[in-house]
Amino acid sequence: MLLKKSEGGGRGQPMPLQDFMDKRDLCYLYDAVYSGRSSSILHEVSRNMLSNSDIGFLCRYACEYYLHWGPEETIQRFSGTVLRIMKLDNLVEDMAVPPEISPPEKKIYLYFLMYQEYFKKYPKELFVTAIYQSVFKGYRKEFPRCFFSGGYGAEQNARICLMYALQTIGGCHTARDCTRLMSSRQAVPFLRKAKLYHVMKRRYRSPELYLRDALMMAGMLNLGELIQIPEKNT
Structure with missing residues (x-):
């Protein structure tokens, strides 16, 4: 039976399970787990009763209240080790993410859940283009596993990367500019230079189809909202 934490920190009367979403109740459940009085929040409530926002709240609560981290x-x-120490790993590992979130984005998505007041929306374009730049400019040797494969989220990554490459590497300012480049003989050399040729080969029959899909599902990007990573010194 779930008990409600009183304003003074003691225990109140038993409350119906459907009211557990109150933040004080979540804190009480987590306090019991962290102190060892309970082995898991999931022993008190079923997983489908916890929303992703609840999990983000619990992670933030643990970081702020127990670790004193901003x-x-x-x-x-924040890391997998920290999650295990703070007894949150099972919640985060089992958390289902929206289809537009690819596996490498899960930690960023968790930060979004923890600090939603800093974001108008999930910053997918910012994250994806930052990863793309880090590979293109040599800070990383390769893209994260499942970045371009594994469902809708990975497909959207491929589209965003193409639009970013066309606008920053290809010098395209409009959809017409993009179409002109991707329908020319320069399309394949451009894709090779942009490190997207193999993405195109795996998913599309031609550069034109890759572009058509990217324009329809991602569109031209607002570069002013994205991080620009400097060139790597060699």
């Missing part, structure tokens, strides 16, 4: 320190230090 957003910047959390982003720098």
Whole structure:
């Protein structure tokens, strides 16, 4: 039976399970787990009763209340080891993500859930283009596993990367510019240079079809909202 935490920190009367979404109840459940009085929140409530926002709230609560971390320190230090120590790993590992989120984005999505007041929407384009730049400019040797494969989220990554490459590497400013380049003989050399040729070969029959899909599902990007990573010094 779930008990409601009173304002003074004691225990109140038993409450109906459907009211557990109150943030104080979530804190009480987590306190019991962290102190060892309960082995898992999932022993008190079923997984489908916890929303992703609840999981984000619990992670933020653990970081702020027990670790005394603010957003910047959390982003720098949060890891799988921290999740295990704070007894949150099972919740995060089992958390279902929206279809537009590819597997490598799960940690970024968790930060979004933890600090939603800093975001108008999930910053997918910012994250995807930052990863793309890090590979293109040599900071990373390759894209993360499942970045371009594994469902709708990975497909959207491929579209966003193409539009970003066309606008920044290809010098395209309009959809017409993109079409002109991707229907020319320069399309394949451009895709090779942009490290997207194999993505095109796996998913599309031609550069034109790759572009058509990207324009329809992603569109031209607002570069002013994205991070620009400097060239790597060699």
